[in-house]
Structures are given as C-alpha cells and as structure tokens.
Amino acid sequence: xxxxxxxxxxxxxxxxxVNDVSLDIGDGEFFVLLGPSGGGKTTLLRAVAGLTxxxxxxxxxxxxxxxxxxxxxxxxxxxxxxxxxxxxxxxADNIEFALRVRRMRAAARRARRKELLRLVSxxxxxxxxxxxxxxxxxxxxxxxxALAHKxxxxxxxxxxxxxxxxxxxxxxRTIRQVQRELGITTVLVTHDQEEAFALxxxxxxxxxxxxxxxxxxxxxxxxxxxxxxxxxxxxxxxxLARQSARGLSFGSDPVVVPHVESGVHVREHEVVxxxxxxxxxxxxxxxxxxxxxxxxxxxDEILFSGALERLRVRLGDGAAGAHVVRSESxxxxxxxxxxxxxxxxxVFPLVPGQEVALGVRRLHVLPTPLSSFMVCxxxxxxxxxxxxxxxxxxxxxxxxxxxxxxxxxxLGSAALIGSAPSLAAASPGIALSPGAASSLRSASLPGSxxxxxxxxxxxxxxxxxxxxxxxxxxxxxxxEWLLNRGAEKVFVLPPSAPSPRRVLIHWVDExxxxxxxxxxxxxxxxxxAEAVYVGILPQGGALNAQRPLGMRxxxxxxxxxxxxxxxxxxxxxxxxxxxxxxxxxxxxSPDQLLILGITDVAELDKRFASLLDEPRWPxxxxxxxxxxxxxxxxxxxxxxxxxx
Amino acid sequence: MAIGVPLAVREELATRPGRDTLFTVAVRWLLIAxxxxxLAGLLLAPLATVFATAFSHxxxxxxxxxxxxxxxxxxxxxxxxxxxVVPVNTLFGLAASWCIAKFEFRGKSFFLTxxxxxxxxxxxxxxxxxxxxxxxxxxxxxxxxxHNISIIFALPGIIIAEMFVTFPYVARELIPLMQQLGNxxxxxxxTMGAGAWMTFFRVTLPKVRWGLIYGVILCNARTMGxxxxxxxxxxxxxxxxxxxxxHIEILYEQYDFVGAFAVASLLTLLAVLTLIIKTLVxxxxxxxx
Numbered sequence: 048x049x050x051x052x053x054x055x056x057x058x059x060x061x062x063x064x065v066n067d068v069s070l071d072i073g074d075g076e077f078f079v080l081l082g083p084s085g086g087g088k089t090t091l092l093r094a095v096a097g098l099t100x101x102x103x104x105x106x107x108x109x110x111x112x113x114x115x116x117x118x119x120x121x122x123x124x125x126x127x128x129x130x131x132x133x134x135x136x137x138x139a140d141n142i143e144f145a146l147r148v149r150r151m152r153a154a155a156r157r158a159r160r161k162e163l164l165r166l167v168s169x170x171x172x173x174x175x176x177x178x179x180x181x182x183x184x185x186x187x188x189x190x191x192x193a194l195a196h197k198x199x200x201x202x203x204x205x206x207x208x209x210x211x212x213x214x215x216x217x218x219x220r221t222i223r224q225v226q227r228e229l230g231i232t233t234v235l236v237t238h239d240q241e242e243a244f245a246l247x248x249x250x251x252x253x254x255x256x257x258x259x260x261x262x263x264x265x266x267x268x269x270x271x272x273x274x275x276x277x278x279x280x281x282x283x284x285x286x287l288a289r290q291s292a293r294g295l296s297f298g299s300d301p302v303v304v305p306h307v308e309s310g311v312h313v314r315e316h317e318v319v320x321x322x323x324x325x326x327x328x329x330x331x332x333x334x335x336x337x338x339x340x341x342x343x344x345x346x347d348e349i350l351f352s353g354a355l356e357r358l359r360v361r362l363g364d365g366a367a368g369a370h371v372v373r374s375e376s377x378x379x380x381x382x383x384x385x386x387x388x389x390x391x392x393x394v395f396p397l398v399p400g401q402e403v404a405l406g407v408r409r410l411h412v413l414p415t416p417l418s419s420f421m422v423c424x425x426x427x428x429x430x431x432x433x434x435x436x437x438x439x440x441x442x443x444x445x446x447x448x449x450x451x452x453x454x455x456x457x458l459g460s461a462a463l464i465g466s467a468p469s470l471a472a473a474s475p476g477i478a479l480s481p482g483a484a485s486s487l488r489s490a491s492l493p494g495s496x497x498x499x500x501x502x503x504x505x506x507x508x509x510x511x512x513x514x515x516x517x518x519x520x521x522x523x524x525x526x527e528w529l530l531n532r533g534a535e536k537v538f539v540l541p542p543s544a545p546s547p548r549r550v551l552i553h554w555v556d557e558x559x560x561x562x563x564x565x566x567x568x569x570x571x572x573x574x575x576a577e578a579v580y581v582g583i584l585p586q587g588g589a590l591n592a593q594r595p596l597g598m599r600x601x602x603x604x605x606x607x608x609x610x611x612x613x614x615x616x617x618x619x620x621x622x623x624x625x626x627x628x629x630x631x632x633x634x635x636s637p638d639q640l641l642i643l644g645i646t647d648v649a650e651l652d653k654r655f656a657s658l659l660d661e662p663r664w665p666x667x668x669x670x671x672x673x674x675x676x677x678x679x680x681x682x683x684x685x686x687x688x689x690x691x
Numbered sequence: 692m693a694i695g696v697p698l699a700v701r702e703e704l705a706t707r708p709g710r711d712t713l714f715t716v717a718v719r720w721l722l723i724a725x726x727x728x729x730l731a732g733l734l735l736a737p738l739a740t741v742f743a744t745a746f747s748h749x750x751x752x753x754x755x756x757x758x759x760x761x762x763x764x765x766x767x768x769x770x771x772x773x774x775x776v777v778p779v780n781t782l783f784g785l786a787a788s789w790c791i792a793k794f795e796f797r798g799k800s801f802f803l804t805x806x807x808x809x810x811x812x813x814x815x816x817x818x819x820x821x822x823x824x825x826x827x828x829x830x831x832x833x834x835x836x837x838h839n840i841s842i843i844f845a846l847p848g849i850i851i852a853e854m855f856v857t858f859p860y861v862a863r864e865l866i867p868l869m870q871q872l873g874n875x876x877x878x879x880x881x882t883m884g885a886g887a888w889m890t891f892f893r894v895t896l897p898k899v900r901w902g903l904i905y906g907v908i909l910c911n912a913r914t915m916g917x918x919x920x921x922x923x924x925x926x927x928x929x930x931x932x933x934x935x936x937x938h939i940e941i942l943y944e945q946y947d948f949v950g951a952f953a954v955a956s957l958l959t960l961l962a963v964l965t966l967i968i969k970t971l972v973x974x975x976x977x978x979x980x
Binding site for chain 1: 879
C-alpha cells in the first residue's frame, strides 16, 4: 500500500474536522477525495503531506510510519489550489528548487527540468516569471515542480479550482496522462464530482469529517450506501418506500414493483430508495410503459439543457407521500426529477401539465435503517414542540428525510403509565387497527388517528424509521409501549438538546450488535460527532478472567463497524453496572447522544429505569428481538433491483 | 469634428459622464491650484528657508559650520546610533511579523497592541521611561552604577531610546504583507524538502523584500530625526551625547542661525535622500510584482 491512514482524527478548536478516517491507497492508484467544502478533505490531505499534525491515528507512506515525521522528510509532492509558485523565481528556478535543496549538479538539474517541462507541455517557458504566465500554465508549473524530486506520492489540493472550464478540462487530461506515465500514487481533493469521475480510479466521499464511502466511480454511482452519497454524486430522487415480500411500493397506493431481492426482511418495512432521473421512463399510459409501472404523475416543468431534457414531474395522489427529499426551503410539493434523451423527447414529446405514467428502469435501495422520523406524542401541542426541536430538524435535514407526526393520545394516558409493560398490548384505550392487533410486530398505526402528517399525503405508514418521543417523566413507559407495537427504533429527545459532539454506543446483548451498529453508522454519517463504543463488564472477582472477553467484544465491534458499515469508532471498556456506567459517562458533558441496543423490552425496566425515566441526553434505543433470527444484512449487490 | 454635428447634440454629448465641459475643467484646475499653493506654502517654503538661511553668509560660512568639531561629532553619533538601531529593529520586526502572521497564539492581539505602543506614546515620555528605568533613581540604576555601566547620558541610552521609538516601523510594514501573501509558498518549499533556514532565506525573505526595505527606510529616517526621547536621555553633553537634531536646537538657541540651518540642511538632505530611495524602491517593487 502506498498510503495507509488508520483512524486519523484531527480536532480544531474543539470541533472534529477529520473524524476517524481509515483508508488504504494502492501503488499507482489515482484516488479522489470528494466532498462539499468544509468536509475535512483538505485537512486530511495536509495531514498526509505533514503540514498538519493529527490528534489521533497513524499515517504510513509505503509501509513507513510517518505520523511523526516532518513534512520535509515525507517525500511527497504537493500542488496547491492557488499554485503557490515562488513568485520571485523564474519557472526554471521554481522547478529546480527541490533539486537545489538536494544539491543536485547543475547539468542534472537542467536535464530534469527539461524533462518535466516536456511532461506538462511547457517547453521554452523556462525564463518566465510566474506573473507572466496564465493560470493554467502556472498550475502546470506547479505540477512539474511538485514532481521534480520524484516523490512517491503526489497530492493535489483542488488544483483546478481557480481555472475556467476549458482549461480545466485540458489540465485534467494532462494530469491524468502524467499520472499514468509516471505511475505515481496520486490523491486529489475536489468538490467537483465531474472531475472526480473523470480522474479517479477510486473515489472516497467525505462529509462532516467522515469518510462516508469509497469505491469505483461507477459502483458508487450505481450503488451508493448512504443518502448523502446518493444525492451528492449526480442527481437522485430519494423516495420512502415500503418493502415487503411482494416487492416495493410507494405511498399508500399499493403499487407493487414486481421484483425484490429474496430472503431479506420478510416483514414489511420502510426503506429509502434511490431513483436516478435518467432511470425513470415516461409514457402516455401505464400500458405503454416498457418498464415496471411505478405511479402516475403530471409534468410540471420542462427545462431544455442541451443533450438532455430536465423535467419535474408531480407524483399522482397515490404515491405523493413517497417523496422524501426535502428541498432547502422545505416548502416545495413533492416532485420527481426526470431527465430524457433527445431520442426519448422525439418519441414522446411533452408539454407542461400533461398527465404521464411513470416507469422505473432501475432502482436502488439504501441499506439505511433510519429511513425517516415519526414524532409520537399524546397531543398536538407536544407533537408540535417535539417536531420543532432543533436537533431533530438538523438530523432530518442532513438525512434528507422527513419528520412525520403521529398524535397518539394513549401515549400520555394514565392507563399506559400504570400498565405493566408486558400487558400494554391488552390495555384499554389504545387504538389499533383490527389487523394489527393480532400481530403486534407488524402493527401499523391506523390512518384514522388525527395526524399532522396529512399535509404530506401520508396515510399511516408502519413505523418508518425511528419513533421520536419527548423526554418526560414516564418516558420509559412510552418507549416500552412503542416497542411493543412494532417500533424498532425509539429516539427519546430532551428539550433543546444540542447537536452531539460524541455518540456513545452500547448494546446489552451481542445479538443486538448488528442492528445497533447499522443504526449508529446511519446516524453518525450525518452528525459531526465522534463515535465511542462503550463495552461494560460487571464488576466482580472474576475481573481478570473477563478482561480478555471484554477486549474481544471491543475488537469484534470495531472490526464489524468498519467492515460492514464503513464506520470507524473508538472503543473503551468499563467495569460496573451498565446503567450507572453509562450515566457516569454521559454526565461528563451535555453534548452527547447515547445509542442503546436491546434485545428484550423487559430489560429496559429492569436495568435502565433510572437512565430512561427522564433522560437529559438524547437516547436512541434500538430494539432487536433476540429470538428472531434475521438474515444477514443484504450485500450491496443484492440491494440492486432490476426491472424489465 | 464639430462640422456637421448640431450644437444640441454636442451639448447633449457634453452632459454625458466622462465628458469635459468648461465647468469641469475649471473645477479641476482650481482644485489642483489650491493643493499646489497649500503644498508650496506649508512644505516647500520651509524647505527652501532651510537652505536659504544655511547659505545666507555664503558657501564658506556654510562649510565652516559643517566642519565644526561639535557638528562632526553630532553627525558621527547620529550615524553610529542609526547603524545599531536600524539592523536590530529590522531583525526584531522580521521576527515579530513572522510569528504574528504565521502562528496562532494566546495574547496575539495584546502583542500587536504592544508593538504599536511607541507610536501612541509621545517620544518625550519614552525618554522619561528610559530615565526611570536606567537612571540613578531608576529600577536598575544602582545595579548599573555598581557595575560601572552608564546608559543614561551616554551612547547606550540614546540607542535604547531610539530603538524604543522606532520599534514598530519594520514590523508594522511586514505584518499585513505577510498575512496577505499567506503561507503557501513556504509550505510548498517544506514539502519539497527545504529546511527552515533555506525556506526563510530563499522563499520568505525574497517574498517580502520590498516591504522590508520600505520599513527599514522609514525606520532609518525616524531614527536619525528623533528628538524628544533622545533629548531626555542624552544629557546634552556637547561633543559627546549630542545627535544632529539636538545639535540644531542648541545652535539655534545660541542665535547661530547659519550653523543651525547648515546642520538642518544636512538632516533635510538625508531625509530627502531617504524619500527618493523609498520612491525608487516602490517603483521597482511594484514593477516586479
């Protein structure tokens, strides 16, 4: 491996800028770090170059640990966004600088300079000053200069940022060519996805300091694992869909897409589907579609943009609630973005307002367990309050999902609070639809319950994603009630909780590990917080005998988080009573969040009553019933659903 | 050009922005004239007076005045002190601006304010501070006397006072320049394997050289012309601790106008020379950039 990063973390004035990034870059590979500005990619690049120290983790270049090696001894070539040429030196002196540092003979220097200038096609400009060159030429000089001392690694920090489109493309080609010719391991930082696609062997996508996903460009585009990557790489429609044995359906209209991967999640549940604009087919009627029918819609807006036609299609009544991508303003009605080729335009010309049938060529389901949030409250006032919580809205905005609201009077009823948890199902005053009452695990809330979500066109989904309740006295009972009725994730939210800086993760039983990790990874991708898995062993005489066991659990947790979810987390081992230790750890600072995995609802009352009665910290409870054996988490390829 | 163009059109053209009319021309010349008269009255006339008075008794009297042993000693003292003060303050200015532009540390703004202090405090007070520190009644007075070191009323005192007063000139010139030029070139040099000294001498110093020269020139002009602070610490010992500005004052008070103005003309020449160098530096500096 040319470059190996192991859990690299960099904090800056308390904020985590680079958050537990681990990465292997092979010899001769062209790796592109892509992400929005402020995502930590430049900091990471500077850390590799040695210009920025790291707070945690290790960096190795070609197997040599350089974490504490000075920048000048790392032997990397670095190209800056604004060229950083020595303005008082000629092009020749600039390029020969690194050779002069190495006391190379003048003749050898000149030969190397000629070679480099040929490589970047700038022959004959040796005696110019940087100010006499154009931006593109200056950047070429910068590339030649960075390569002069034959570095093992070439790092480029937004090298095309300040150039116009034409020159950018030309320079892009040059850099790709130089990289191929020299076979040098290259890391390029950019926020331009087109650039990343054009150059990269592999792309790593960073946001909020975390390396979210990495892979081949086409792979990442076709099969993103996270909402952020799906929408950042190209345009994407994100839809909330229900997945069942029959297939996928959107909205309340049971439009079942025929094919779905087998054996996974037999029980109906909510998923997030990615629908690329170019994968949607438009036809005059359902029968005319050559692909799987998805919904009806009406063309709302048509934009001509050269090769492609961009349309916004309003979904018909049946599927309108499926759309979850919230625009920045949040007020836009649900639209699907569709692009069509010139050929498609000629075959089926469209005008605004026209009714169309939508078909789906290809659909990708994100393996994210946190599909949406559903605020559950005993009355509308509490619901409104809870729905307006800044942390919840921040999460929903970043996750590009919606917050549905479910008013459930029984959540606040005396019967609920007084009832024993195991009897909750039988307690009176709880409105459940007849079908759901018989099978609690697949209960869906009845559509007749007064619901603020009606504006969304939502007509009572099964517990999609996480149920959100307010942290009040007796919150524990509400949690139990919800878990007994089919909720798998319950988020207990204290009033005006701050955005977390640290997320503590703990599961009671190893069989809850998978689900808890999946939820943790999903949440952590959207907050700039550090993840810490807290393993807790009971205190006792057999301490030394248990220690290896505890360490083993920690290592397992870490490697699974990394392998399955691409989540890097720190681990720590504590001894004592679980609830007490967690409370102690939480008490250290207010901006923390706890993710707690359980396998038995009764455990909550037995072991966490003190923690959950009226928590001061946001707590996300992940419930994974122990007796149920779930199929393995779908592999990425199995997630791909093909139609037609 | 006017042929064939109707008057109305010409008038309309004249009202467009950027066109000269009789009125705008008149206003322009009036403004120029006022500023010229002002300049001539306030700046040029005194300058001319200096030379006129210096040569009022002929060239011989002028030369005599300049060749006077006391005058020569004053000139020597001025040059010697400048030769010490300017390099020391240049080094300090470079170091201070480097650490302010490149590093973040606690108390940075306090440090910046401290550098500005000599500009804000009257030079006389600066001189008094020196006396309070190093004079016989001062904090270090007895210790200095015990070790037979004389600072006040001697060359070291003059140098320290001048140093204090001209402290900010180089640093003030370099700090904004270094902050504006950023750190990228240095970082590039470091990744190419250059060490700290090489980075400084091959990259940083050439990068800021014009600003540095400008700062040094200002510092030099102020050092040679400093009166207030030096006056307090020098003790006015003729032929020993008299710098040129002090010497001019003494001659003037003795009604030796020719002598006073002859020395003054030398100092003025030094100042004018400095300004000329400064202008040249600015020109080449801008051209190179």
